[in-house]
Amino acid sequence: MWGYMSLLPVFLALWAIAGVWIVFGISVVNGTVDLSKGFPFISFCGSYPPQSCIFSQLLNVGAAMAAWICIVRYHQLRDWGVATWHNQLILWSGLLCALGTSIVGNFQEKNQKPTHLVGAFLAFILGNLYFWLQLLLSWRMKGLPRPGAPWIQPLRLILCSLCLILTVATVILYSAALRSAAAACEWAVAMLLFMLFGLLAVDFSSLDGCSLCLQPRQGLGPPPGSPVSLQVQLS
Template sequence: MDWKKCSVWMLLPLVFTVFTGVGLWIVYFIAVEDDKIYPLNMANRKPGTRRPPYISIAGDAPPASCVFSQVMNMSAFLVLVVAVLRFIQLKQRVLNPCMNISGLIAQCLSSFGMSLLGNFQFSNNENIHNAGTAMTFGFGALACWIHSAMTIRLNVKNEGRKAGIPRVILSTAITLSVIIYFILMLQGLHMHAARTQWTAVMFFLAFFGTFAVEFRHYRFEITCTDIQEPFLSFSENLSEVSEYQTDQL
């Protein structure tokens, strides 16, 4: 790979993955140090004041909740930006625009769910928090499958299989992890459910990081024009998308 020809925009999904992953683990370690939750590596849950190491529980009380809110708000914003850029990137390539629009909507709803998670802690408003959890995992998994299918079908830069197969594997792992998580939680196996939840989130972050594969071929430019200039459509005005190689979207 010639890194000199790679677009700087490839860093955006990687920054999201690293920032969110590091931020959530900081929340976890703060909660463990404050004896709010049990460590993930504890064999069995023991009686006491500490609770299972769910991500929501780890970020439920200060000071961890302050970090959790900031991380989730920033991550929700980055997911929204990646979703819009991905939509613009594929707009002229997809034969069925409904699929591209569905992917955008699913990612936006997942982003909104993340903001609910960050701003409505579990102990303050359980219903809204749980709704945010369902939106994040449900629409997030749906978005993963949609983008996996589009990756293989569109075959951008002849890299459909290179990026598509890992995405299908990650989508399968995410779906199974989410299903197992809810089953374990309903059965009261909270330590195992918490570990599964953390695993699912790491799979989600890894999936979004793979967008760097396609983003490295493109640059997105915001164009500002005088009001006397001819009106441009939203996508044209927001971003003039061009490839570093030969294709023009």
């Protein structure tokens, strides 16, 4: 039976996919988005109240879950013997993706476009990089554990490749003023990234939980009367 840690990536994927489409539906119903004028970008759907409030909360919660998943994944890869520099590169690309997601939700395009675009870059580009780095890691380290069915890795390769292709297509189509086509590609990229996060449930399937352990830095003794380490069990 999978523990709660393996369910967190699935919950994140469902939360994000359902949430952005709910925001889309609200924007269409209240007339903020007029589909007769073209298909909208995700950010445009979440730029006006009341859906902008839902959009911000949705992405903030999603970003927090994504950051926690990246941290757990970092410790899992560390326990599997992944080199520190490579593991930290993966971790920071994931954390910056989560930060960008939060920025996108809090700095709407119509209010603060430059900041919004920075957040979109972090969310989409570094989000894609996060999963490509893990694929490259699995190819280089032949002895790395590969939980799940044999088709999981090929599926990840397909999703990452599609994500990269559609990201490039989004930029090209937007530059060519084909906004509806660019928006459709953006939606597809977002769905692919959500699914890639959801697939981490396979890697977390052997985890029953996690614990937080606080220890003094080496060379520094604990203050009088305090324990050497404090362990807070979270599972």
